[in-house]
Amino acid sequence: AQTVTQSQPEMSVQEAETVTLSCTYDTSESDYYLFWYKQPPSRQMILVIRQEAYKQQNATENRFSVNFQKAAKSFSLKISDSQLGDAAMYFCAYRSAFWGAQKLVFGQGTRLTINP
Amino acid sequence: GAGVSQSPRYKVAKRGQDVALRCDPISGHVSLFWYQQALGQGPEFLTYFQNEAQLDKSGLPSDRFFAERPEGSVSTLKIQRTQQEDSAVYLCASSAGPTNEKLFFGSGTQLSVL
Numbered sequence: 001a002q003t004v005t006q007s008q009p010e011m012s013v014q015e016a017e018t019v020t021l022s023c024t025y026d027t028s029e030s031d032y033y034l035f036w037y038k039q040p041p042s043r044q045m046i047l048v049i050r051q052e053a054y055k056q057q058n059a060t061e062n063r064f065s066v067n068f069q070k071a072a073k074s075f076s077l078k079i080s081d082s083q084l085g086d087a088a089m090y091f092c093a094y095r096s097a098f099w100g101a102q103k104l105v106f107g108q109g110t111r112l113t114i115n116p
Numbered sequence: 117g118a119g120v121s122q123s124p125r126y127k128v129a130k131r132g133q134d135v136a137l138r139c140d141p142i143s144g145h146v147s148l149f150w151y152q153q154a155l156g157q158g159p160e161f162l163t164y165f166q167n168e169a170q171l172d173k174s175g176l177p178s179d180r181f182f183a184e185r186p187e188g189s190v191s192t193l194k195i196q197r198t199q200q201e202d203s204a205v206y207l208c209a210s211s212a213g214p215t216n217e218k219l220f221f222g223s224g225t226q227l228s229v230l
Contacts, residue, residue: 004158042223043205043207043223043224043226044221044222044223044224045159045207045209045219045221046221047218047219091158091159093158099215100171102147102149102164102171102172102214102215103149103161103164103172103175104149104151104159104161104219105161106158106159106160107158108156108157108158109156109157109158
């Protein structure tokens with residue numbers, strides 16, 4: 001079974017600075033998807049960024065980018081120019097690429113605080 | 117509707133009561149998921165529907181948990197004889213297609229069992 005580990009329960013950063021959230025995963029599959037989700041106090045999970053394992057190029061979405069290291073099974077999220085609205089729980093998640101294997105496997109989460 | 121809607125937002129139940137949690141997915145979305153999120157943890161998969169067919173229920177923790185989606189739209193998660201360990205946020209999510217589509221989450225139902 002696949003597992004996802006986030007080793008940083010909490011992180012904090014000064015507004016406008018850069019922060020990196022760590023995620024490692026374990027799988028025997030070669031094709032899969034990785035995600036970072038943001039969960040604000042409203043509880044609604046919001047997709048931040050997605051990476052296909054077969055793509056070597058790291059995904060980017062505006063101020064958000066990932067460092068995907070397939071051999072090391074590492075998938076970190078970098079947030080540049082941090083804003084107060086970035087404060088939330090962040091979850092790393094894995095999904096198999098096999099058709100029919102639809103479920104997401106989530107890590108334990110990292111609580112990100114932005115200091116003004 | 118514009119997004120995934122879940123009701124009620126909060127539910128308090130006495131131990132042993134039955135509860136029903138409702139999920140209204142985005143109109144036309146084929147896939148529907150239920151996740152359970154315990155306090156301070158990441159969500160854990162419960163079950164998955166493609167239209168009205170329940171294709172995966174491997175995450176349901178016991179036979180007290182039952183989910184249905186009879187007409188392929190609204191889904192209900194039912195928990196019988198609730199226990200304190202059932203206290204959690206129950207999240208529903210939907211996607212347009214059956215494979216690798218973007219997932220849209222609701223705001224969840226927070227269940228507290230006293």
